[in-house]
Amino acid sequence: MSQHKINRIKELPVERLGIRKFNFKLIVHITGILLTWMSISMVLPLAVSLHSHDGAQFAIIASALLILMAGMLLRNILGRNPDYELKEMESYWITAIIWIVVPICGTLPYLFLGDMASFTDAAFESFSGFTTTGSSVVPYPEELPPSLLVYRSFTQWIGGIGLLLFVVAIFSNLGLTSRQLFDAEFSGTQQRRLHPHLSKSVSRLWRIYTIITLLMMVLLLVTGVPIVDSICIAFSTVSTGGFLPYHDGLSMLSNGSLMVITIFMILSGISLAELYLLITGRWRQMARDQELRTYLGLMFLSVAVCSIAFISVGNKPSESIRYSLFHIASTMSSCGFYLPKLGHWSFLVSVFTFMLIIIGASAGSTGGGIKIWRVMTVTKYIGNYVTRMLHPNAVICIKMNKKVVEKEYINKIFAYVFLYLSFIVIGAFVLTLCGSSIPDAICMAAANISNLGPSPLINNLGGDLEYAMLPDLAKWTITVLMLAGRLELFVLIAIFSPAYWRRR
Amino acid sequence: MVEGALMLTCLIPALHFDDGTWQAITVSGLFTFFVGLMLAVSFSHHKRLADRHLSYLLVVLMWVVLSVFGTLPFLTTGVTLKFSDALFESTSGITSTGATIFSAVEWIPASVLLWRSMTQWFGGFGIVLMVLALVPSMGINRYTLYTAEASGADNSNEQTKSMAATIRRTLGVYVMLTMAFILFLWKSGMHVWDAVNTTFTNISSGGFSIYNNSLQHTTHTQQYIISAAMLLSGINFSLMYDFFSLHWERLHNKFDQIRCFIIMLVASIIFVVIALRFNMNYSWADALREGTFQTISVITTTGSLTADTSQWWVPITFLFVMLSLCGSMAGSTSGGIKTMRVLILVRNVRMILRNRLHPRSVNQVRLNKRPVSSHIITNVMVIFLIYVAVIFCGIMMLMLSGISATESIGAAIACVTGYGPGLGLSGGFGCYSAFTPLAKFICSFLMVMGRLECLTVIVLFTRAFWRRR
Numbered sequence: 001m002s003q004h005k006i007n008r009i010k011e012l013p014v015e016r017l018g019i020r021k022f023n024f025k026l027i028v029h030i031t032g033i034l035l036t037w038m039s040i041s042m043v044l045p046l047a048v049s050l051h052s053h054d055g056a057q058f059a060i061i062a063s064a065l066l067i068l069m070a071g072m073l074l075r076n077i078l079g080r081n082p083d084y085e086l087k088e089m090e091s092y093w094i095t096a097i098i099w100i101v102v103p104i105c106g107t108l109p110y111l112f113l114g115d116m117a118s119f120t121d122a123a124f125e126s127f128s129g130f131t132t133t134g135s136s137v138v139p140y141p142e143e144l145p146p147s148l149l150v151y152r153s154f155t156q157w158i159g160g161i162g163l164l165l166f167v168v169a170i171f172s173n174l175g176l177t178s179r180q181l182f183d184a185e186f187s188g189t190q191q192r193r194l195h196p197h198l199s200k201s202v203s204r205l206w207r208i209y210t211i212i213t214l215l216m217m218v219l220l221l222v223t224g225v226p227i228v229d230s231i232c233i234a235f236s237t238v239s240t241g242g243f244l245p246y247h248d249g250l251s252m253l254s255n256g257s258l259m260v261i262t263i264f265m266i267l268s269g270i271s272l273a274e275l276y277l278l279i280t281g282r283w284r285q286m287a288r289d290q291e292l293r294t295y296l297g298l299m300f301l302s303v304a305v306c307s308i309a310f311i312s313v314g315n316k317p318s319e320s321i322r323y324s325l326f327h328i329a330s331t332m333s334s335c336g337f338y339l340p341k342l343g344h345w346s347f348l349v350s351v352f353t354f355m356l357i358i359i360g361a362s363a364g365s366t367g368g369g370i371k372i373w374r375v376m377t378v379t380k381y382i383g384n385y386v387t388r389m390l391h392p393n394a395v396i397c398i399k400m401n402k403k404v405v406e407k408e409y410i411n412k413i414f415a416y417v418f419l420y421l422s423f424i425v426i427g428a429f430v431l432t433l434c435g436s437s438i439p440d441a442i443c444m445a446a447a448n449i450s451n452l453g454p455s456p457l458i459n460n461l462g463g464d465l466e467y468a469m470l471p472d473l474a475k476w477t478i479t480v481l482m483l484a485g486r487l488e489l490f491v492l493i494a495i496f497s498p499a500y501w502r503r504r
Numbered sequence: 505m506v507e508g509a510l511m512l513t514c515l516i517p518a519l520h521f522d523d524g525t526w527q528a529i530t531v532s533g534l535f536t537f538f539v540g541l542m543l544a545v546s547f548s549h550h551k552r553l554a555d556r557h558l559s560y561l562l563v564v565l566m567w568v569v570l571s572v573f574g575t576l577p578f579l580t581t582g583v584t585l586k587f588s589d590a591l592f593e594s595t596s597g598i599t600s601t602g603a604t605i606f607s608a609v610e611w612i613p614a615s616v617l618l619w620r621s622m623t624q625w626f627g628g629f630g631i632v633l634m635v636l637a638l639v640p641s642m643g644i645n646r647y648t649l650y651t652a653e654a655s656g657a658d659n660s661n662e663q664t665k666s667m668a669a670t671i672r673r674t675l676g677v678y679v680m681l682t683m684a685f686i687l688f689l690w691k692s693g694m695h696v697w698d699a700v701n702t703t704f705t706n707i708s709s710g711g712f713s714i715y716n717n718s719l720q721h722t723t724h725t726q727q728y729i730i731s732a733a734m735l736l737s738g739i740n741f742s743l744m745y746d747f748f749s750l751h752w753e754r755l756h757n758k759f760d761q762i763r764c765f766i767i768m769l770v771a772s773i774i775f776v777v778i779a780l781r782f783n784m785n786y787s788w789a790d791a792l793r794e795g796t797f798q799t800i801s802v803i804t805t806t807g808s809l810t811a812d813t814s815q816w817w818v819p820i821t822f823l824f825v826m827l828s829l830c831g832s833m834a835g836s837t838s839g840g841i842k843t844m845r846v847l848i849l850v851r852n853v854r855m856i857l858r859n860r861l862h863p864r865s866v867n868q869v870r871l872n873k874r875p876v877s878s879h880i881i882t883n884v885m886v887i888f889l890i891y892v893a894v895i896f897c898g899i900m901m902l903m904l905s906g907i908s909a910t911e912s913i914g915a916a917i918a919c920v921t922g923y924g925p926g927l928g929l930s931g932g933f934g935c936y937s938a939f940t941p942l943a944k945f946i947c948s949f950l951m952v953m954g955r956l957e958c959l960t961v962i963v964l965f966t967r968a969f970w971r972r973r
Contacts, residue, residue: 355896381886386968389560390963411881414882415856418888425826429826435818438821439910
């Protein structure tokens, strides 16, 4: 038995009494490990840079080294020999700190290359990357060096699977149980675990994620996309991020590549656990999942409605259907890719899109939004409620996937939805302070808290709008919204709530 | 029946001003009166309204029928010839919304103007009566919308009172307030005719005005008096009764709502005043007066204006939209989600947060120091979400009927909450006359939905409702 395990057993009774101090060292230690890994992962952009001779190699090496040094410092000096014990509180702290520290370190390449005018811009871009939002302050990404483009999309790819899965992986190495962390990342969704062993289910999630990304890269290459672009697009799609190497959406790609992207967008809106079933061939089990069915059903319905709406305002049928399919897939999975707009726009599509932005993707996927699972539960409960208004003595319970949903849990979901809407309202209010019009502000807040990023909706309602032109306060507001959406609100609020700081 | 009698009272100004509309008003008044009488006679043997289905239907029908008959004066006097217009105006009156389709109000005959104001006065009273007296006595309080107010979570003494006593008290307070404010306004130099109309529309949180520019022409003193009237319209009536009958110890029962309402109001006023002073270069006195007036007008969902708020700074507009969504206290004449519900929603979030941070602690949502039962919390949650969903559907339908995005958002929220002026052309001193007939019908429907807090109306559209029992 290793030394730290013995320590743990010794300290157990004291810990039960709640006397133990806040385990700050462990948090520092873990952040350090993560930063070390992050600097190692910069090998990929470096390779691209060396391959394409874009002159960005020194900036990347410099930032990688800086991050490595910071990581070493945190891991081996400040956070040396930590106490390997984690409480609920500390797991929240780890989540929040990692999600703030890593994107801030991620600004370094942008800053070193001098492409960003200010730290605000770099931070916006970096947070937008790690939270898989995809809102960009770069008006012409073509002018960036290819390695930086890859780096941008790569941050999304890391952010998509969730930085915490890294941590969980580290933890299993350290011999810690880290279920809370897993739950903090996928909170409140009764996530199906792939394997009774947490570390194994995490490694499976990783494997699926990587396989899908590689598959997509290959398919894109086959349909004729240049290699750097296909790497970028695959990273951005699978993580439902939305950074693109082009300034005008995906208009220059062939129909075949668009088809590939659409399919992978739809896939990335599905829970990773379901995708695992798909890959391992257990289709019947997969088809039984209610959330998946609702996701596909809702998608089909939306595509139908939008196509009809587009056709009715005078677009060509084939174009309308193609555009609707792409647009809905991009919105529901919260990818945020866009094509050049159709000649005639329909307001119905705007409203429908807004609804889909808020609903978002399946729980356990890389997408954002309130999540279909929660929306389903809420809708079922309201239907149930109306029936009970008429028959007050009836006992009806709500079932999801044939399991009864507890009342406590429903209350939590309701509270989540309420919080989500409040965040949008508050965010939109601050954005109006910065000079946006009301519909624009609401759409921007919704699109960013749902980690969607660019949406034709924002342009449609308020004329031309680019994130680059917003004032700094607006950029920081949006950054907070992105982070809140990615961490599913509770984690962020928990840290900043007075209830947390009250003496225990 | 009551409505018919009310219409007949409109004869007084008609005869007084001799504007030649008295025949028309008489006809519609008598017609409504007799229809009401017939209905009352034919249903008088139904002593009890124990049936839950029937009571939902009744509540909704009450508002719809009143609105439909309310169109008669507009149609018969020829003020407007389109049914959609008349229905919009009448519904807006009965639900005390205050959205109008008349771009020029001043040429409308006096009798019709009084009728407009009166529908609001009556409608405002109707909703208070329904929440405080009718619904608890119908025995449908366990799963209704008004649960939070009626079931004793809020004030346990309410249920022990008899229905007649509640009606008497509410009516007493309402009439007294109306008289008092008519007197005040008259004393402050307003013409009696104006004073009566203004009081009627503001004490009921309605917002119709008999002038094109709403209340911009009034003096500063009068504006403060009207602000007070609007403020009172946002306060729970049994609270006011307790206050005026000097039962001050009972105010503790609603302490939380009062505090929340005051905090929200004061914070918003401060923000608006500062924004007006520094962003729009008002003088301090003007900013204070306009800010106070408009904020109270919004939070009580009245919709009276002393300035063209559609031209104000965008964040103020946004704040106003949100305030009108929150609304003021339950059991008042105002619309919106109501302070108490907002309070419960926020406290519930706080409780869940605490539970997550301290999983082994026992937490409760408390209101006025009493725990709130979980079914009330879910009730509030459901109402909140339905409210949002209805507004959303409203926006979608309005957009489909050809209204622009901003206008639709403004109109849907203004109609559901009962505020009145929307955004864009329909906001400020503007009116809804540019809307298509379909959009007007949608708006009318939304107004009724909002007034009855959505669920009552939605129940009627479920399959379970019409299934044979």
